[in-house]
Amino acid sequence: MNKNLVIEENYNNWTQFPFDTTTIENVKSLKNNNPLEFEESFYKNLSFGTGGMRGIVGVGPNRVNQYTFGKNTQGISNFINKISSKKESVVIAYDCRNQSKELANQVADVFSSNGINVYLFSSIRPTPELSYALLKLKCICGIVLTASHNPPEYNGYKVYWKDGGQIVPPIDEKLIDEINSVKFKEINFKRNNSLINLIDTQIDTDFINDSISIGKIGESKRENYRIVFTPIHGTSYKILPEVLNGAGFNDLHIVKEQAIPDGNFNTVKSPNPEEPEALSMAIDLAEAVNADIVIGTDPDADRVGLAIKNNENEYSLLNGNQMMIILTEFILSKRKDLNKSFFIGSTVVSTAMIKNIAERYNVDFKVGLTGFKWIGKMINDFPSQNFICGGEESYGYMVGDFVRDKDAITSALVACEVGSECKSMGINLIDYLIDCYIKYGFFKEKLISIEKKGAKGLKEISSIMNKLRNSKIKSLDGSKLISFKDFQSSQEINQINNEIYNLDFPKSNVLIFESEDGTTVAARPSGTEPKIKFYFSVNTDLKSKEDYDRVNQILNNKIVNLTEEFNF
Numbered sequence: 001m002n003k004n005l006v007i008e009e010n011y012n013n014w015t016q017f018p019f020d021t022t023t024i025e026n027v028k029s030l031k032n033n034n035p036l037e038f039e040e041s042f043y044k045n046l047s048f049g050t051g052g053m054r055g056i057v058g059v060g061p062n063r064v065n066q067y068t069f070g071k072n073t074q075g076i077s078n079f080i081n082k083i084s085s086k087k088e089s090v091v092i093a094y095d096c097r098n099q100s101k102e103l104a105n106q107v108a109d110v111f112s113s114n115g116i117n118v119y120l121f122s123s124i125r126p127t128p129e130l131s132y133a134l135l136k137l138k139c140i141c142g143i144v145l146t147a148s149h150n151p152p153e154y155n156g157y158k159v160y161w162k163d164g165g166q167i168v169p170p171i172d173e174k175l176i177d178e179i180n181s182v183k184f185k186e187i188n189f190k191r192n193n194s195l196i197n198l199i200d201t202q203i204d205t206d207f208i209n210d211s212i213s214i215g216k217i218g219e220s221k222r223e224n225y226r227i228v229f230t231p232i233h234g235t236s237y238k239i240l241p242e243v244l245n246g247a248g249f250n251d252l253h254i255v256k257e258q259a260i261p262d263g264n265f266n267t268v269k270s271p272n273p274e275e276p277e278a279l280s281m282a283i284d285l286a287e288a289v290n291a292d293i294v295i296g297t298d299p300d301a302d303r304v305g306l307a308i309k310n311n312e313n314e315y316s317l318l319n320g321n322q323m324m325i326i327l328t329e330f331i332l333s334k335r336k337d338l339n340k341s342f343f344i345g346s347t348v349v350s351t352a353m354i355k356n357i358a359e360r361y362n363v364d365f366k367v368g369l370t371g372f373k374w375i376g377k378m379i380n381d382f383p384s385q386n387f388i389c390g391g392e393e394s395y396g397y398m399v400g401d402f403v404r405d406k407d408a409i410t411s412a413l414v415a416c417e418v419g420s421e422c423k424s425m426g427i428n429l430i431d432y433l434i435d436c437y438i439k440y441g442f443f444k445e446k447l448i449s450i451e452k453k454g455a456k457g458l459k460e461i462s463s464i465m466n467k468l469r470n471s472k473i474k475s476l477d478g479s480k481l482i483s484f485k486d487f488q489s490s491q492e493i494n495q496i497n498n499e500i501y502n503l504d505f506p507k508s509n510v511l512i513f514e515s516e517d518g519t520t521v522a523a524r525p526s527g528t529e530p531k532i533k534f535y536f537s538v539n540t541d542l543k544s545k546e547d548y549d550r551v552n553q554i555l556n557n558k559i560v561n562l563t564e565e566f567n568f
Contacts, residue, residue, distance in 0.1 A: 003043055003455075010042040010061050018185040019067065026059045040454055048072055048179045050172045051373060054147050054156035054528050057099055064155045066106045070187040072157055073107045073143075075179030077114035080140055089117035091137055091199075093130035094145040095235050095300040097155050098263035100124070104145050107157075112192035122198045124261055126235045126301030127158070128407035132210070133203045135164040135404070146300035149272035150529060152264050164404035165376030169506060207409075208239065212246045214400045215410040217334045218417035222248035225420035228291040229412075230255040230282040232271045233262040234299035240409050249416055253289050255282050265299070273298055273305025274395050276317055283307055283315050293419050293429070297408040302372075303395040304408035306415055308429040321351035321445045322433055324391035327411065328354060329436050330418040331389050331399065332361040340364050343382065345375040345390030348487070348505075348512065349522045349535045353436075353443035354391075360440065363388065369487070369508050370524060372396050376404040393445065393535065434545050442542040444555040448534045448563065449526070461525045461532045468511055468523055477538075477561045479515035486511055521562060536562050 001009075014027045031038045041060030046053060046068050053072060057064045080088050090111050094100040101124075108118045119137055121130075127144050134142035140162045147154035159167045159175065167175060227249055231237040237259050244252055257267050258281060265271040268278045273296040282294045286307070294307035294315060306323055307315040318326070328344060335342075343364035346354045358365035364385060368374030375390040379401050391397035396406030399414055422432050437443075452460045469488075475481055485492045485503060487510040492501045510524040522535040538558040542551050 006044065007039060007042045013184070014042070014060060018187070023059055023065075023067070030059060043455060048075075048157075048176055049527065050168075050176075051166050051371065051527065052156060052158040054150065054154060056153045057155050064103075064157075066103060066189075067184055067187065069103055069107055069145075069157050070110050070189060071182050071184060072159075072179050073110035074114070074187045075182045076141060076159065076175055077111055077116055078182070079175055079178040080116060081114060084140065087115065087117060088140040089119060089137065090141045090143065091119040091121075091130065091133045091139045092143045092145075093121045093125045093127070093133070095127070096124050096233060096261035096263050097145070097147060097299065098152065100145045100155060100263070103155065104143075106189065107143055107145070108196055109189050109191040110187060112195040113188040113190045115192075116195065118196045119199050120196055121203075122200050124235045125204075126239055126297075126409060128302055128403045128405055128409055129203065129207050129239070131160055131164045131403040131405045131407075132207045133199070134160055134162070135402075136203060136206060138162075144300065148300055148528065149270065149274070149298040149303060151270060156528075160405070163376070163380050165380070166371075166373035166405060168373050168377045204239065208242050208246060210402050211243050211407075211410045211413065214402055215243075215413035216247045216417065217331065217414065218421040220417070220420040220424040222416070222420050223250050225249060225293070225416060225423060226251045226253070226289065226291045227416060228253045228255065228282050228286040228289065228294045230258045230279065230294075230296045231261075231301070232258050232268060232273065232278055232296055232298065233260065233265050234271065234297060234301060235261070236297040236301035236409060237261060239301070240295075240297065240412055243409055243413055244416060247413055247416075249420070253285060253291060255285055257281060271299050273303055274320070279305055279307055279317065286315055292423060293416065295412045295415065297412070298395075301408045302406045304397070304411050304415070305395055306429075308419065310428060310430045316430060318429075318433075319445065319447075320391070320393040320395040321353070321443070323395065323411075323415070324393070324397060325351065325353055325357070325436050326418060326429060326433055327391065327397055327399075327414050328357055328389055329432075330421075331414065332357065332363065335361075335388070338363050341384070342386045342388050343378070344388050345378045347371070347374065347392045348510065349524070349533075350391065350393040351443050351445055351537065352518070352520070353440050353539070356440040357436075369505055370510065371527065372398070372406045379404065393447065431545070434542070434548050437542045437548070438544065441539050442551055442555065443537060443539040444552070444559065445538075446536045446559045446563075448536070449529075449531045450534075451529075451531050453530045457530050461530075464532055465509060465511065465523065465525065473513055476513060476515040476519045476521060477558050477565065479517040479519055481513060481515050483514040484511075485514075519558070519562070521566065534563075534566060538562070 094104040142160035147156040397411040
C-alpha cells in the first residue's frame with residue numbers, strides 16, 4: 001500500500017475507539033504540530049521481532065505505548081491459553097526508563113485480564129534477575145521492559161520463555177503470528193488484582209547468593225582490590241554492590257552522580273558501557289582514588305564495560321572481545337574436570353580466539369548467530385553437555401546456566417576475581433591479556449556502527465547489504481579471499497574451488513568475508529538500533545610481551561586498511 005495511504009489509515013484508526021481520549025488528542029496534536037515526527041510514528045507498525053520490540057516512546061503504531069505493548073501481551077496471552085490447560089504464570093520486570101513502571105503495570109493488566117497469574121517486581125530490577133526469577137518461580141514466560149543501552153527516548157519489550165532464555169524458534173514465530181493477528185480493540189486491559197503478586201526482596205537474596213556462589217572462583221586478598229563502579233543511572237545500583245561486598249570486595253567506590261536511577265541519563269550522552277564517554281566520570285573517580293578497575297553496567301545490567309589500570313598508571317578500556325578472552329581463560333583455568341562433556345559458547349561476529357582457548361582446555365566450542373538468545377538456546381539443545389560460560393563481542397557474558405542471558409552482575413564479579421588475583425601476583429589485567437595473546441594468537445577486532453535513521457535509513461542499510469552481497473571482493477588487505485558466508489541464503493561459497501556449502505544456522509541478514517590469513521569482515525544490520533554494523537578481525541602470532549607494541553601497531557594498520565577498502 002502507498003505510504004501516504006498507510007499513514008492516513010493509521011491516523012483514522014488511532015483517532016477513534018478503542019483509543020482513549022488522551023491518546024486521540026496527542027495524535028491530533030502531533031499531526032498538526034510536528035509533521036515529520038507524525039510521519040515516522042504512523043508510516044508503519046512497530047514490529048515485534050524475534051526477540052521482542054524496541055522503539056521510541058510516543059503515540060502511534062510505530063511507537064512504544066500501552067497499545068503496542070498491550071497488543072504484544074494480548075497475543076502472548078492468547079498463545080499461552082491455547083497451548084496450556086492449566087493456569088500458567090508469568091513474571092514481569094522493568095528498568096529505570098521513563099514510563100517503564102507504568103507500562104509494566106499495563107502489561108500486568110492484560111495478562112491478569114486473560115486469567116494468567118502475574119509476578120510483578122515492585123521496583124526496577126536487572127534483566128538477568130528476570131531470567132533467574134523465571135526459572136525460580138517456574139513461570140511459562142517472562143517480560144522485561146527495557147531498551148538496554150539505547151538513548152533515553154527508547155523503551156522496549158523483551159520476551160523470555162520457560163527455559164529462562166529469550167524466545168527462539170519455533171516459539172518466537174508462533175508468538176509473532178499470534179501478536180500480528182490481534183486487533184487493538186481486542187486488547188483486554190481490565191486488571192484482575194487477585195492474579196497479580198508483587199515481588200519485593202525475596203528473589204533478590206537468592207539471586208545475590210547464587211551469583212556469589214557461581215562467580216567467586218579466585219584465590220586472592222579481595223579486600224586489597226580497589227573498585228570504582230557506576231550503574232550509569234541503571235538497575236544494578238543496589239544489586240552489584242551487594243554481590244561484590246558479599247564476595248569480599250569491600251574497597252568499593254561508587255560514582256555518586258550516576259548512582260541514582262534516572263531514565264533521562266542526564267550525565268551521559270548514551271548509557272552504553274561500550275562508549276568511552278559513558279565511563280568518563282568513573283575513570284575520573286578511579287584516578288582520584290587510585291582504583292585497580294572501573295566497572296560500568298548499562299541500564300538493565302546485562303552488559304558490562306571495564307577499564308583497567310595499565311603499567312603506565314593509565315586506564316585502558318577493554319572491548320567486549322578482550323573481556324570475553326580474560327574471563328573465559330580465567331574460568332577455564334580454575335576447573336580441573338574439563339573434557340568434551342563441557343562447552344563454551346560464542347557468536348559468529350565475536351573473536352575467533354575463543355575457539356583456540358576451548359581447544360587448549362579440551363572443551364567443546366559452539367558458535368551461534370549474533371544475539372545472546374542463541375547462546376542460551378545451546379543449553380537446551382545439548383542437554384548431555386555442561387555449559388560453563390559464553391560471551392559475545394557486544395559486552396555480554398554469562399557464567400554458568402543459573403541465568404540464561406548475558407549477566408553483567410556475575411560477570412563483573414568474575415572480572416574482579418581475576419583482577420584481584422593478578423594484583424596479588426604483581427601483574428595487571430593488561431599483562432594477563434597479553435599472556436593470552438602469546439598462548440593463543442594475537443587477535444584484534446574493531447566494530448564500526450553507521451547510524452541510518454527512519455524509513456530512508458532502512459532503505460540505505462538494505463542497499464549497503466545488497467551491494468556487499470553482490471560484490472566481487474577478491475582479497476582483504478592483500479590476503480586472498482577464501483570464504484564468503486551469506487547467512488540469509490544459508491550458503492558458504494568457497495572462493496578457491498567455488499564449491500557451495502550449507503550453513504547450519506537459522507537464516508539471518510549477516511555476511512562474513514574471510515581471507516587466507518584469518519582476516520574476517522562481517523556486516524549486519526543491528527536488530528535493536530537503526531544502524532548497520534561492520535566487524536573487523538585480524539590476527540597474527542605474538543612471541544613475547546616485549547614485542548606487543550610493535551605487533552599491535554601492525555594489526556592496527558591492517559584494520560585501517562580494511563576500513564578504507566570498505567569505504568569508511
